[in-house]
Amino acid sequence: MSALLSMQAVRGGYGDADILQGVSITVASREIVVIVGPNGAGKSTAMKAVFGLLNVRGGKILFDGDDITGWVPNRIVKRGICYVPQVDNVFREMTVHENFEMGAFLRKGELGAAYDRVYALFPDLKAKRKALAGDLSGGQRQMVAMGRALMLDPKLLLLDEPTAGLSPKYMEQIFTITRDVRDSGVSIMLVEQHAKQALAFCDRGYVLATGANRHEGSGAALLADREVAQMFLGG
Amino acid sequence: MTLIDFINFHIVPGVVLGSIYAVGAIGITMVFGILRFAHLAHGDLATMGAFVALSAIGLFGVSPWIALPIAMIVCAAIAIGLDKTFYDYLRDRPKILTVMASLGVALMLRSLVQVIWGVDSTTYQRGIVRPDDYFGILLRDRELYTLLAVAAIVIGLETFLRKSKWGKAMRAMSDNPDLARLSGVDNRHVTMLTWAIVGALCAAAGFLLGLNNELNSMMGWHLLLPMFAAAILGGVGRVEGALLGGLIVGIAEELSVLILPGQYKAATAFVILLLILLVRPRGLLNGKVL
Amino acid sequence: MELIGLANYAIFMGILIGIYALLALGLNIQWGLTGLFNAGIAGFFAVGAYTSAILTSPHVVGRVGGFDLPIVVGWAGAIVFAGLIAWPIGKVCLRFRSDYLAIATIGVAEIIRLVIKSEDWLTGSSRGITAIPRPFGELDYVASQLAYLGLVIAAVAVVYFLVERQLKSPWGRMMRAIRDNEAAAAAMGKRIEARRLQAFMFGAAVMGLAGALFVHFNRSITPEAIDPMIATFLIWIMLILGGSGNNRGAILGAIVIWVVWSVSEMLTDRLPTDVALQAKYIRIFVVGLTLQLVLRFRPEGILPEERTRRTAR
Numbered sequence: 001m002s003a004l005l006s007m008q009a010v011r012g013g014y015g016d017a018d019i020l021q022g023v024s025i026t027v028a029s030r031e032i033v034v035i036v037g038p039n040g041a042g043k044s045t046a047m048k049a050v051f052g053l054l055n056v057r058g059g060k061i062l063f064d065g066d067d068i069t070g071w072v073p074n075r076i077v078k079r080g081i082c083y084v085p086q087v088d089n090v091f092r093e094m095t096v097h098e099n100f101e102m103g104a105f106l107r108k109g110e111l112g113a114a115y116d117r118v119y120a121l122f123p124d125l126k127a128k129r130k131a132l133a134g135d136l137s138g139g140q141r142q143m144v145a146m147g148r149a150l151m152l153d154p155k156l157l158l159l160d161e162p163t164a165g166l167s168p169k170y171m172e173q174i175f176t177i178t179r180d181v182r183d184s185g186v187s188i189m190l191v192e193q194h195a196k197q198a199l200a201f202c203d204r205g206y207v208l209a210t211g212a213n214r215h216e217g218s219g220a221a222l223l224a225d226r227e228v229a230q231m232f233l234g235g
Numbered sequence: 236m237t238l239i240d241f242i243n244f245h246i247v248p249g250v251v252l253g254s255i256y257a258v259g260a261i262g263i264t265m266v267f268g269i270l271r272f273a274h275l276a277h278g279d280l281a282t283m284g285a286f287v288a289l290s291a292i293g294l295f296g297v298s299p300w301i302a303l304p305i306a307m308i309v310c311a312a313i314a315i316g317l318d319k320t321f322y323d324y325l326r327d328r329p330k331i332l333t334v335m336a337s338l339g340v341a342l343m344l345r346s347l348v349q350v351i352w353g354v355d356s357t358t359y360q361r362g363i364v365r366p367d368d369y370f371g372i373l374l375r376d377r378e379l380y381t382l383l384a385v386a387a388i389v390i391g392l393e394t395f396l397r398k399s400k401w402g403k404a405m406r407a408m409s410d411n412p413d414l415a416r417l418s419g420v421d422n423r424h425v426t427m428l429t430w431a432i433v434g435a436l437c438a439a440a441g442f443l444l445g446l447n448n449e450l451n452s453m454m455g456w457h458l459l460l461p462m463f464a465a466a467i468l469g470g471v472g473r474v475e476g477a478l479l480g481g482l483i484v485g486i487a488e489e490l491s492v493l494i495l496p497g498q499y500k501a502a503t504a505f506v507i508l509l510l511i512l513l514v515r516p517r518g519l520l521n522g523k524v525l
Numbered sequence: 526m527e528l529i530g531l532a533n534y535a536i537f538m539g540i541l542i543g544i545y546a547l548l549a550l551g552l553n554i555q556w557g558l559t560g561l562f563n564a565g566i567a568g569f570f571a572v573g574a575y576t577s578a579i580l581t582s583p584h585v586v587g588r589v590g591g592f593d594l595p596i597v598v599g600w601a602g603a604i605v606f607a608g609l610i611a612w613p614i615g616k617v618c619l620r621f622r623s624d625y626l627a628i629a630t631i632g633v634a635e636i637i638r639l640v641i642k643s644e645d646w647l648t649g650s651s652r653g654i655t656a657i658p659r660p661f662g663e664l665d666y667v668a669s670q671l672a673y674l675g676l677v678i679a680a681v682a683v684v685y686f687l688v689e690r691q692l693k694s695p696w697g698r699m700m701r702a703i704r705d706n707e708a709a710a711a712a713m714g715k716r717i718e719a720r721r722l723q724a725f726m727f728g729a730a731v732m733g734l735a736g737a738l739f740v741h742f743n744r745s746i747t748p749e750a751i752d753p754m755i756a757t758f759l760i761w762i763m764l765i766l767g768g769s770g771n772n773r774g775a776i777l778g779a780i781v782i783w784v785v786w787s788v789s790e791m792l793t794d795r796l797p798t799d800v801a802l803q804a805k806y807i808r809i810f811v812v813g814l815t816l817q818l819v820l821r822f823r824p825e826g827i828l829p830e831e832r833t834r835r836t837a838r
Contacts, residue, residue: 073416073417074416074417074419077417077419078419083417088411088413088414089414090411090414091406091407091410091411091414091415092410092411093406093409093410094403094406094407094410098403098406101403102403102404102407102414102415102418102420103418105400105404105418105419105420106418106419148418152418272624273624273625273627273628275564275627275628275631320817321817324821325820328824330622330624331560331562331622331623331624332820332824334562334623334624334627335562335761335765335816335820336816336817336820338564338627338758338761338816339758339813339814339816339817339820340813340817341813342754342755342758342809342810342812342813343810343813343814345809346806346807346809346810346813347806347810349806349809350803350806350807350810456754459628459631460628460631460632460635463628467625496643498639498642498643499639499643501635501636501639502636502639504632505629505632505633505635505636508628508629508632509613509614509617509629512617512618512621512625512629513617516620516621524621525621525622525624525625
């Protein structure tokens with residue numbers, strides 16, 4: 001089965017300097033892929049490249065049969081990739097439900113099922129439907145952010161450090177929900193600082209360092225790898 | 236002075252004036268919130284609206300209250316035109332340049348009014364109007380209609396913003412423009428819609444002011460400071476804040492004659508502006524700080 | 526005879542251009558150097574004018590005055606007082622983006638205008654203040670005009686020299702780097718706030734001086750002397766057209782705009798009265814339009830800002 005997403009030797013950066021030195025990552029359908037690595041490794045940068053937020057100067061990005069290298073984010077959203085940034089990822093002055101409505105802004109037709117699906121994934125939020133997103137806790141806001149992205153019915157979800165600053169309880173919840181999302185048919189690419197926990201729950205992982213691939217393999221394999229452990233899994 | 240006299244001499248005019256300020260302030264706060272700059276041509280756009288209504292009455296012989304929707308539509312179109320001609324190309328440059336352009340537009344609008352309609356004062360209707368007695372509170376017809384008109388405008392706008400798809404898109408753009416873009420909200424559509432609403436609000440503010448006072452070419456410019464003070468007092472970007480701020484500024488202005496000589500009414504808005512910037516820049520209802 | 530009339534007119538224009546150049550230089554300190562949007566220039570001008578007038582004019586019944594102080598004291602008072610008025614406005618508004626300063630300066634100019642018109646005991650309200658002494662006033666007409674022109678040119682030169690020195694200093698380079706980069710400005714915090722306040726007050730003081738120079742040239746002042754918004758706007762156009770951030774640009778802009786403004790006034794005055802009135806407002810419309818055109822097609826102005834090696838946009 002060909003990959004849903006295929007980054008092939010991607011090179012690029014924000015300004016003139018290249019942060020990514022030829023990164024290759026694949027994501028299959030119904031798969032959770034995690035990108036870990038030390039600070040400055042280019043993890044978030046690699047994700048932004050997929051979403052069209054980077055100057056890509058070399059290599060290719062293929063998605064679901066299209067070459068999306070150089071596409072603008074709006075077009076990529078319509079093609080089926082959704083990006084949840086680390087911060088500023090909700091409409092703070094709008095209610096939870098309105099956030100989901102904004103997620104579905106481009107969609108036409110009967111959306112009742114879509115809302116049901118998202119509320120099924122985030123049952124806590126159903127009770128808080130009318131609360132303002134800005135008034136929620138960090139973990140709940142993160143869920144609103146994910147829910148908003150899911151309302152676009154993406155094939156691939158990009159999550160940039162979804163557990164940053166969250167308590168272990170919420171971290172666990174986010175990982176569980178991510179698995180539920182995968183089971184519902186969406187692939188996920190995650191960038192994570194909490195490498196150990198992330199590798200434990202993902203299907204496959206990539207370790208990046210200084211803008212290039214270092215290791216890859218299944219989550220379990222990477223966890224067991226001594227070199228990877230040495231790099232930064234000590235804690 | 237008895238309580239009822241106090242209400243009739245100070246509170247009632249204050250509320251009427253304040254509601255006019257509120258209509259203008261709502262437009263200002265929307266431009267602040269969605270387009271993120273101080274629209275200095277707001278007052279003179281209101282002047283234009285007032286005079287367009289005057290012409291509508293003269294040309295078509297309709298009552299002032301039919302002229303109002305006509306003026307609102309015309310000003311909505313003017314506002315969109317102003318944006319496309321004078322503000323749009325500055326979009327990617329520092330916002331202060333758009334502020335500068337709007338100052339120029341203010342001058343242009345005012346001089347147009349002066350060329351077309353002259354500098355003399357005029358009114359929509361002539362003659363003295365006696366107030367009616369509503370359980371002791373004295374209200375003239377036009378004052379009652381002003382309050383009703385403002386209430387209708389505010390309720391209509393709030394409903395639009397809260398319930399309609401494009402209203403939510405506008406709120407989303409005010410809240411988080413990048414995320415709104417990622418959600419597929421077209422910046423240009425929201426901008427045009429915002430200007431249309433702002434133009435209509437300006438026309439209403441100008442018309443109501445002209446109805447309750449008189450029309451002259453400087454009327455809108457004199458509205459500018461109170462409208463901005465009201466918007467900032469209420470909290471930039473918040474429609475309810477602009478309503479609250481407008482009422483407070485209006486009532487404060489009317490009450491100011493108790494401690495200041497009459498000519499200094501205009502200073503009240505200025506003092507309120509400085510105070511709120513000093514003490515609570517986010518405003519009463521926690522808006523943005525630019 | 527024609528030639529002498531023309532020469533006299535040229536000297537007269539030169540004096541006014543000099544005063545406007547001073548105002549443009551003051552604005553350049555605030556906007557060109559520091560990025561502050563002062564929409565109340567006329568207010569600071571008026572404060573300087575009236576301060577000097579009150580301090581130096583003879584006694585009049587019902588009005589504060591009769592100090593009969595030397596002209597130099599009047600001018601010093603104008604400079605100081607205009608700068609002082611800028612202080613509270615700056616203190617409150619400079620923490621925020623320039624939009625708020627724009628509105629506050631519009632407000633302060635309005636208040637100043639109100640005070641001038643209402644406080645009879647201070648300003649003579651609509652009668653104004655007259656019999657203001659004029660330096661070199663005892664000389665015959667031409668000599669006196671020439672002497673005043675020299676005075677104005679000297680004032681412009683001094684301010685120009687002072688500001689140029691500041692611009693080239695490390696402080697000046699830092700201010701311009703900060704002006705263009707709000708993030709850097711935010712990072713620098715309080716220190717920058719103090720410097721911006723100083724620049725704001727300095728610019729205001731220069732505008733006050735311009736007011737004083739005007740009032741002693743005119744020998745009298747009334748509230749109607751200049752329509753506040755037109756004057757303020759003309760100075761903005763002068764600076765933007767001439768080249769903001771550039772002192773020579775400010776002076777050039779003053780020359781170009783004032784000449785065009787005066788000549789157009791002369792031309793439209795010759796028209797029949799009712800058309801002449803319309804023409805006045807059409808001229809104002811054109812001024813507003815000119816700003817839009819300059820902003821669109823030549824935002825850097827005729828004389829772009831000089832780039833030092835390290836400053837980048």
